[in-house]
Amino acid sequence: MxxxxxxxxxxxxxxxxxxxxxxxxxxxxxxxxxxxxxxxxxxxxxxxxxxxxxxxxxxxxxxxxxxxxxxxxxxxxxxxxxxxxxxxxxxxxxxxxxxxxxxxxxxxxxxxxxxxxxxxxxxxxxxxxxxxxxxxxxxxxxxxxxxxxxxxxxxxxxxxxxxxxxxxxxxxxxxxxxxxxxxxxxxxxxxxxxxxxxxxxxxxxxxxxxxxxxxxxxxxxxIRVPPADWKPAGWTPPATNQKKMISRNHVHIDQALKTPQFYLIWLVLFLNVTAGIGILGQASVMIQESFKDTVTAAAAAGFVGLLSLFNMGGRFVWASASDWIGRKNTYFIFFALGAVLYYLVPGFAASGQIALFVLAYCVILSMYGGGFSTVPAYLADMFGTAFVGGIHGRLLTAWAAAGVAGPVLVNYIRAYEVAHGVAKADAYTMTIHIMVVLLVIGFVCNLLVKRVDDKHHMTDAQLAKGA
Missing domain, CATH: 1.20.1250.20 (MFS general substrate transporter like domains)
Known part of the structure; x- marks a missing residue:
């Protein structure tokens, strides 16, 4: 308190x-x-x-x-x-x-x-x-x-x-x-x-x-907002954390759009969401086609419910973990572990290992949810808190773009594969391999994120005027 x-x-x-x-x-x-x-x-x-x-x-x-x-x-x-x-x-x-x-x-x-x-x-x-x-x-x-x-x-x-x-x-x-x-x-x-x-x-x-x-x-x-310069009782703001890239400075919302960090984090969110949102929308059909005559419609519905639980829980667990390991390291885990799990999933399906298939997608969806909840703190670390709400709002255009890209990748590539004679159980393999590539690109984008240059920081006079 x-x-x-x-x-x-x-x-x-x-x-x-x-x-x-x-x-x-x-x-x-x-x-x-x-x-x-x-x-x-x-x-x-x-x-x-x-x-x-x-x-x-x-x-x-x-x-x-x-x-x-x-x-x-x-x-x-x-x-x-x-x-x-x-x-x-x-x-x-x-x-x-x-x-x-x-x-x-x-x-x-x-x-x-x-x-x-x-x-x-x-x-x-x-x-x-x-x-x-x-x-x-x-x-x-x-x-x-x-x-x-x-x-x-x-x-x-x-x-x-x-x-x-x-x-x-x-x-x-x-x-x-x-x-x-x-x-x-x-x-x-x-x-x-x-x-x-x-x-x-x-x-x-x-x-x-x-x-x-x-x-x-x-x-x-x-809802209430804290007064200016408020801080929790007994807490001392740390010096700028170079390792976790937590800045004590602030960047104006318009100036943030002039930094490479904004666009790199935009890509980080876009690629993480794209890799999860398409699967979320087709989860029921996907598991039934991957394990034909084994998974019923009722069991597939249970699978969807389980993914929703991991999507929800991941939002709290991963974001909380990011306070300890840093936002950049958290996204490194999302992209590296996600790419490995996606690469392994077709093998799990081909060998009939339902438990490993389900577990892999549960972890993937937890990181999908974690991506949403970790990115506001990532932005606050990079750009300060003065305009983080507005900067976060502009970054959410990545979600809108991923909401189109993810389903298109999953649905249209699958339809193309089936139309060209690929068995339905194998029709998701190409899509999953594309997801692996996207996650590797996301890993590189996250690697390129550095602290914001001092020239973009607001002065005390600008902060006082809120301009």
Missing amino acids: SSITEPNGHSGSAPFFSKQATVAKPGFSRWMVPPAALAVHLCIGQAYAFSVFNGPLTKVIGITQSAADDWSLTSLGWIFSLAIVFLGLSAAFAGKWLEQVGPRRTMFTAACCFGGGFLVSALGVHLHQIALLYLGYGVIGGIGLGLGYVSPVSTLIRWFPDRRGMATGMAIMGFGGGAMIAAPLSVALMNHFRSATSIGVAETFVVLGIAYFISMAIGALA
Whole structure:
């Protein structure tokens, strides 16, 4: 528990949603901030569970089976894709705004967008206008995803300068685990609202929109930022750590884009995510085709659930470990171990070693999740904390790019292989070998990351003005 003092000149009359109004008062415990962050990330993590609506949405008119005028799965697939695209775009373009207005206004805006996106989508289902689903969940909800993703993370980094990795891991673990709550909840609500004239999706969207708005709004109201120059009780900031590349200086968000470090870390995240996201999307089909007549659909579903657990747990475990071994070394492990495991996987499949196959992918997916939670601390180490939220937001465009590249590599190369006579059980081998190459390239990119040159650091005068 840590105590703080109010900064000079702080006034209790500051507007409620202003950045000044969120500065913590004496006696505030920094351990109150992670629950506020989780209140947001557990909600927006619902995005990973949106696929539970795809089947029912193909039967909005037919109810029991798809009618001629019902939506197709290919049309519905764009809803999630749009949400991820606008997550990346909003995080990138609103990052600077976040640093100006503070986390409370940003998180409340995220609550309005994410919850409101569900309500617009509910109207789209009621009117059977898919454009409203694209607008609602895809565009408006996607903006809520992006704002909700970055705003708590930058705040946690400032509260936990001594344990940056652990702090970001706690919040981003919530994003990975949100689907584990959302999936069964959504199915239960659809079953509750199902009737002879309704598939129950519109009503479920309304309930979820209201519930997520309330939870995220509570997180926004509870969030606090530390005063300037605050530090945990009894903690002394270390000198610039050359070995772990932890800087005590700060780089402006616009200046960060002029450094090679930003683009190298962009590639590091892009390549790590690309190597995992495509497999995550095809895990069920992949294990069934790799072990034909051995793995049932139910067992494959269990495999997917296990991967989700490792994806979630890896976000906390790897980010926390990075506090001890350093961010750069953590990514070295991701790329080196990931490349070895990917190289071995086809052999495990060919020899029927299901346990080793499952274990390899569980570790790979833990590092996929760990990549998301470790990168904010990596950025804070390199560029300081003054603008880390905005810099992190711009870096998340790597996620949006990987969200396209990963599935394309897995799906289209597999389709090409099958079309040219390759057995389905062997159709993933070329893709996996490409993943190995990508991870080796990622290893090299991470190797090239050095500390930021002094010429990019902000002066004390610039920091005081926030410019």
